[in-house]
Amino acid sequence: xxxxxxxxxxxxxxxxxxxxxxxxxxxxxxxxxxxxxxxxxxxxxxxxxxxxxxxxxxxxxxxxxxxxxxxxxxxxxxxxxxxxxxxxxxxxxxxxxxxxxxxxxxxxxxxxxxxxxxxxxxxxxxxxxxxxxxxxxxxxxxxxxxxxxxxxxxxxxxxxxxxxxxxxxxxxxxxxxxxxxxxxxxxxxxxxxxxxxxxxxxxxxxxxxxxxxxxxxxxxxxxxxxxxxxxxxxxxxxxxxxxxxxxxxxxxxxxxxxxxxxxxxxxxxxxxxxxxxxxxxxxxxxxxxxxxxxxxxxxxxxxxxxxxxxxxxxxxxxxxxxxxxxxxxxxxxxxxxxxxxxxxxxxxxxxxxxxxxxxxxxxxxxxxxxxxxxxxxxxxxxxxxxxxxxxxxxxxxxxxxxxxxxxxxxxxxxxxxxxxxxxxxxxxxxxxxxxxxxxxxxxxxxxxxxxxxxxxxxxxxxxxxxxxxxxxxxxxxxxxxxxxxxxxxx
Numbered sequence: 356x357x358x359x360x361x362x363x364x365x366x367x368x369x370x371x372x373x374x375x376x377x378x379x380x381x382x383x384x385x386x387x388x389x390x391x392x393x394x395x396x397x398x399x400x401x402x403x404x405x406x407x408x409x410x411x412x413x414x415x416x417x418x419x420x421x422x423x424x425x426x427x428x429x430x431x432x433x434x435x436x437x438x439x440x441x442x443x444x445x446x447x448x449x450x451x452x453x454x455x456x457x458x459x460x461x462x463x464x465x466x467x468x469x470x471x472x473x474x475x476x477x478x479x480x481x482x483x484x485x486x487x488x489x490x491x492x493x494x495x496x497x498x499x500x501x502x503x504x505x506x507x508x509x510x511x512x513x514x515x516x517x518x519x520x521x522x523x524x525x526x527x528x529x530x531x532x533x534x535x536x537x538x539x540x541x542x543x544x545x546x547x548x549x550x551x552x553x554x555x556x557x558x559x560x561x562x563x564x565x566x567x568x569x570x571x572x573x574x575x576x577x578x579x580x581x582x583x584x585x586x587x588x589x590x591x592x593x594x595x596x597x598x599x600x601x602x603x604x605x606x607x608x609x610x611x612x613x614x615x616x617x618x619x620x621x622x623x624x625x626x627x628x629x630x631x632x633x634x635x636x637x638x639x640x641x642x643x644x645x646x647x648x649x650x651x652x653x654x655x656x657x658x659x660x661x662x663x664x665x666x667x668x669x670x671x672x673x674x675x676x677x678x679x680x681x682x683x684x685x686x687x688x689x690x691x692x693x694x695x696x697x698x699x700x701x702x703x704x705x706x707x708x709x710x711x712x713x714x715x716x717x718x719x720x721x722x723x724x725x726x727x728x729x730x731x732x733x734x735x736x737x738x739x740x741x742x743x744x745x746x747x748x749x750x751x752x753x754x755x756x757x758x759x760x761x762x763x764x765x766x767x768x769x770x771x772x773x774x775x776x777x778x779x780x781x782x783x784x785x786x787x788x789x790x791x792x793x794x795x796x797x798x799x800x801x802x803x804x805x806x807x808x809x810x811x812x813x814x815x816x817x818x819x820x821x822x823x824x825x826x827x828x829x830x831x832x833x834x835x836x837x838x839x840x841x842x843x844x845x
Contacts, residue, residue: 361777362777362780362781363777374684378645378648380641381641381642381644381645381648381649382623382645382649384638384639384641384642384645385623385624385625385628385642385645385646385649386622386623388624388628388634388638388642389414389622389623389624389628390622392624392628392631392634393411393412393624395631395634397630397631397633397634398624398627398631401414401415401416401626401627401630402414402415402416402624402627403415405617405620405621406617406618406621409618409621411621411622412621413617413620413621414620414621414623414624414625414626414627415620416624416626416627416630417626417657419657419661420616420657422526422529423661423664424613424617427526434464434468434569435569435570435664435665435668437460437464438457438460438461438464438569438570438668439668439671441456441460442456442457442460442671442672443671446592446672446673450590450592451590453587453672454564454587454588455560455564457564457567457568457569457587457672458563458564458567458568460569461567461568461569461572462474462563462567464569464572465477465534465567465569465572468530469520469527469530469531469534470520470521472519472520472521473519473520473531473534476516476519476520476535477534477535477538477566480503480535480538480539480542481538481542481559481562481563481566482559483499483503484496484499484500484503484539484542484543484545484546485542485545485546485559485562487499487546488542488545488546488549488550488556488557489549489556491549491550491556492550493547493550496543496546496547496550497543497547499546500539500540500542500543500546501543501730501733503539503542504536504539504540504543504733504734505733507532507535507536507539508536508733508734508736508737509737513532516535517531517532529573530573533573533574533575534572534573536734537571537572537573537574537575537577538566538572540577540698540701540734541565541566541577541580542562542566543705544577544579544580544581544701544705545557545561545562545565545566545580547580547705548579548580548581548584551581557580557584561584564587565580565583565584565587568583568587568669570665570668570669570672571665571669571676574661574665575662575665575695575697575698576662576665576666576676576677576695576696576697576698577677577697577698577700577701578674578676578677578697579700579701579704582675583674586673586674586675587672587674589673592673594673598670602667602670602671605663605666605667605670606664606667608663609660609663609664609667612656612659612660612663613660616653616656616657616660623649625646625649625650625653626650626653628646629646629650629803629804629807630803630804632806632807632810635807635810636810640814640815643810643811643814643815644811644815646807646811647795647796647799647807647811648683648795650799650802650803651683651795651798651799651802652682652683652684654683654694654802655680655681655682655683655694658679658680658694658695659679659680662676662677662679662695662696662697663679666679676697677696677697677700678696679696680693680694680695680696680699681693683794683795686791686794687784687787687788687790687791687794688755688787688790689748689751689752689755689790689794690714690752690755692748692794692798698731698734702727702730702731706723706726706727706730707723707724707726707727708723709723710722710723710726710727711723711724714756717753717756717757717760720752720753720756721753724749724752724753725749727749728745728746728748728749729745731745732745735801739805740800740801740804740805741801743800743805744797744798744800744801747797747800748797748798751790751793751794751797755790758786792815792816796808796811796812796816799811
């Protein structure tokens with residue numbers, strides 16, 4: 356009880372105002388730090404000339420954003436536009452064969468981009484996992500799929516397979532590992548859904564149609580096979596009322612978000628500053644908190660926009676793709692923390708919910724979370740920072756259940772039942788504030804570095820000096836003398 360109780364509107368407006376003011380205040384400190392350090396030597400590679408309208412340099416530290424919306428924008432738009440055109444022609448002339456047309460166009464695009472050798476490599480993994488799927492043994496499907504995924508994530512097998520791809524262009528590694536990793540996850544979904552199929556088996560052509568749908572092939576998101584198969588083969592292409600209007604609005608919103616993010620990168624160097632530990636040590640606690648929070652918000656926006664562009668294309672194809680991730684500002688439990696809803700849905704369906712069932716048993720929850728994050732670690736690519744991130748988030752999920760179980764005991768359960776629901780929500784909010792910052796700190800690990808996460812934790816949680824978090828007009832640099840020496844050293 357309590358968690359669903361609505362608070363008075365004036366109280367919600369007050370909380371929203373406090374949050375907005377805090378974010379703006381932290382942003383002002385980051386802006387000053389960005390402006391005063393724009394010419395640092397450590398910024399040379401990642402802060403480069405931006406739009407001439409602003410007369411300022413721009414943060415270009417994120418390769419994915421630059422790849423999608425600047426450097427390779429035209430190539431991506433060309434490939435997706437071709438898919439939309441061919442899909443539209445097919446839906447008008449032979450809607451019953453549209454999934455086959457998607458597959459043919461996708462295979463041609465992959466072949467032209469990556470070459471014949473890469474196509475043969477992908478097809479070999481598809482054939483292997485399809486053959487195992489025919490055995491209809493769930494454990495064997497998992498083992499084979501994870502072994503195949505490991506061949507793209509672990510050395511020296513990963514480099515050996517990458518060596519088969521000829522050519523040399525900037526996107527080669529990104530497309531190679533993106534297409535390969537998502538292929539294995541899709542093949543595993545196919546195998547596991549084939550296991551659940553009572554009458555007969557799905558065909559190899561069904562797997563190819565599923566895997567080579569171009570909008571999802573290289574960058575995701577993942578739709579589980581059961582959903583894709585039904586939607587892609589649905590002959591009824593009637594749209595709901597105002598569906599096309601909603602698609603247009605969604606496309607315009609994503610375009611607007613791209614412009615807004617690029618504008619912000621001219622004023623707030625939130626991606627470059629965390630890589631300079633000398634500078635970070637001289638920034639205020641407000642700046643550090645703002646950097647940690649803004650990095651997670653940016654990663655959510657990036658995921659929402661990148662997947663949103665792809666989802667707009669797939670919605671034109673009458674598919675219902677995974678929704679964008681939930682905004683970090685709205686998160687307070689680890690169970691809802693994710694930046695790729697497709698991978699999250701895949702893991703929940705085949706691992707987390709399957710092993711954890713109703714997530715009420717401590718033992719089952721522990722087994723489910725360990726298994727889920729073990730697969731997630733392999734998916735992300737095993738390394739020290741991923742190990743730490745996985746352990747922290749696995750602990751967070753289990754700790755939430757332990758705390759919930761503890762407060763279900765007497766006298767806490769009776770005390771909560773006796774209090775108004777709104778008060779229960781306020782008390783939960785106080786505890787969830789700590790949970791929120793744990794989510795921020797744990798996920799900063801995967802976005803920045805261990806050193807930055809340790810510095811944020813040490814300054815904001817362990818040392819926390821109230822005198823440093825006061826509303827004054829001083830520079831965001833705590834010590835001007837140290838800052839000058841840092842500039843000389845850099």
